[in-house]
Amino acid sequence: MTKDTNELLPSAQFEGPVSKSFAIDPSSSHSTHGRTNGPSDYVLAAGAVDRDAPTEAGDSQIGRLRAYVTTLQDEVNEFLTARMKGGQEKDVQDEYEDEDEDAEEEE
Amino acid sequence: MPYYSLGIEGSANKLGVGVIEHPQEKLAAYNHARVLSNVRDTYVTPPGEGFLPRDTARHHRNWVVRLIRKALDESQIPPEKLDCICFTQGPGMGAPLQSVVIAARTVAQMWRLPLVGVNHCIGHIEMGREITGATNPVVLYVSGGNTQVIAYSRQRYRIFGETLDIAVGNCLDRFARTLRIPNDPSPGYNIEQLAKKGQHFVELPYTVKGMDLSMSGILEYVDGLANDLFNGKKNKQLVKPDGSKITVEDLCFSLQECIFAMLVEITERAMAHVGSKEVLIVGGVGCNERLQEMMGVMARDRNGNIYATDERFCIDNGIMIAHAGLLAYRTGKRTTLEESVCTQRFRTDEVFVSWRDD
Numbered sequence: 386m387t388k389d390t391n392e393l394l395p396s397a398q399f400e401g402p403v404s405k406s407f408a409i410d411p412s413s414s415h416s417t418h419g420r421t422n423g424p425s426d427y428v429l430a431a432g433a434v435d436r437d438a439p440t441e442a443g444d445s446q447i448g449r450l451r452a453y454v455t456t457l458q459d460e461v462n463e464f465l466t467a468r469m470k471g472g473q474e475k476d477v478q479d480e481y482e483d484e485d486e487d488a489e490e491e492e
Numbered sequence: 493m494p495y496y497s498l499g500i501e502g503s504a505n506k507l508g509v510g511v512i513e514h515p516q517e518k519l520a521a522y523n524h525a526r527v528l529s530n531v532r533d534t535y536v537t538p539p540g541e542g543f544l545p546r547d548t549a550r551h552h553r554n555w556v557v558r559l560i561r562k563a564l565d566e567s568q569i570p571p572e573k574l575d576c577i578c579f580t581q582g583p584g585m586g587a588p589l590q591s592v593v594i595a596a597r598t599v600a601q602m603w604r605l606p607l608v609g610v611n612h613c614i615g616h617i618e619m620g621r622e623i624t625g626a627t628n629p630v631v632l633y634v635s636g637g638n639t640q641v642i643a644y645s646r647q648r649y650r651i652f653g654e655t656l657d658i659a660v661g662n663c664l665d666r667f668a669r670t671l672r673i674p675n676d677p678s679p680g681y682n683i684e685q686l687a688k689k690g691q692h693f694v695e696l697p698y699t700v701k702g703m704d705l706s707m708s709g710i711l712e713y714v715d716g717l718a719n720d721l722f723n724g725k726k727n728k729q730l731v732k733p734d735g736s737k738i739t740v741e742d743l744c745f746s747l748q749e750c751i752f753a754m755l756v757e758i759t760e761r762a763m764a765h766v767g768s769k770e771v772l773i774v775g776g777v778g779c780n781e782r783l784q785e786m787m788g789v790m791a792r793d794r795n796g797n798i799y800a801t802d803e804r805f806c807i808d809n810g811i812m813i814a815h816a817g818l819l820a821y822r823t824g825k826r827t828t829l830e831e832s833v834c835t836q837r838f839r840t841d842e843v844f845v846s847w848r849d850d
Contacts, residue, residue, distance in 0.1 A: 431537070437554050
């Protein structure tokens with residue numbers, strides 16, 4: 386891939402009990418076929434045939450950005466999934482339930 | 493100079509993009525909008541499965557650029573000639589809506605065009621009025637996610653009656669899942685084809701409640717009959733007077749007759765209330781020929797007319813969003829980036845209809 390000086394490089398920042406930064410290394414290889422953007426296991430098990438795969442990234446500024454975003458999204462997804470599995474993140478629903486309980490206690 | 497807009501729809505499993513042209517003067521019977529392109533792609537799941545938000549959103553994300561390109565190519569309108577980008581802001585499924593909003597925001601910023609968020613139901617109503625020429629009809633809006641009887645009054649589309657639980661299309665689709673019939677081209681279409689072969693009516697609960705109706709109990713009931721049929725369980729309702737067995741086709745026929753009769757009843761009551769002789773059917777279930785036929789019988793009895801569109805405009809599409817959005821744009825509506833958040837709950841009567849003054 387050819388890159389110009391105005392290359393669009395996405396980044397992400399997680400703020401919480403821990404902080405983590407996500408950045409893209411444009412010299413690595415990137416594609417739109419990520420590790421976490423495929424069909425869900427449920428529909429594949431039900432016999433779905435994937436006709437909705439993303440197209441290949443073009444070698445343009447915007448095309449390369451698509452591939453970078455896919456890599457970045459994979460890293461964010463895997464980070465958040467690991468935290469959820471490790472029980473470090475409370476489910477949003479749990480938070481609402483906690484709020485409801487607090488409200489009831491106040492009453 | 494005419495006005496041009498591009499509309500993107502993706503509140504459920506259809507992704508649609510359309511480009512519309514409005515003449516400069518006010519739209520009228522002699523001065524119609526022109527459909528320049530109206531393309532669509534549907535996320536289809538295996539038989540027996542519904543569409544999950546995550547996979548539907550993925551479908552929309554991965555097709556939206558291809559569809560926008562195709563719509564622009566067909567319309568032969570370059571982006572610089574467009575006046576605005578219109579998108580479905582709600583109601584609908586959160587994840588698919590989000591995919592569409594992001595696509596709309598992106599092209600609006602790339603092409604430096606204003607955004608106009610559109611209520612999906614208003615899109616159906618305005619496109620139905622434009623295509624059929626119905627001026628001030630009672631609207632029956634029937635789809636997979638919505639069931640409403642609507643009439644216009646003082647710059648709002650007011651809801652006269654609606655479902656208290658599931659939508660009519662959802663009821664039909666879920667019964668199709670029980671029967672494990674294909675979802676291609678749509679479960680409702682396949683139920684309709686089976687119903688045409690049905691001969692014997694099986695009595696089902698009839699649940700009109702004032703101006704509203706309820707369909708979850710009917711679905712539960714007919715699902716139970718279908719399961720008894722498949723499992724060979726004895727059930728008096730599954731035996732015809734001549735001793736032969738009720739078929740799957742009979743169940744599809746009975747379900748359609750029962751829920752469509754309920755829809756006709758509340759529509760007729762709304763027509764009597766507002767003194768209208770016109771009824772317009774919009775939404776995906778509006779394509780159903782049996783529903784159109786039953787509604788036509790009622791409308792003719794009242795010396796009225798029924799208006800309906802074909803699948804290009806009944807089923808979710810991008811052109812209706814382009815059309816309703818452009819009507820709003822022409823009366824000054826703009827949606828800023830901060831306001832462009834989509835919403836799963838967005839009632840028809842929340843929209844101020846600035847483009848009508850009758």
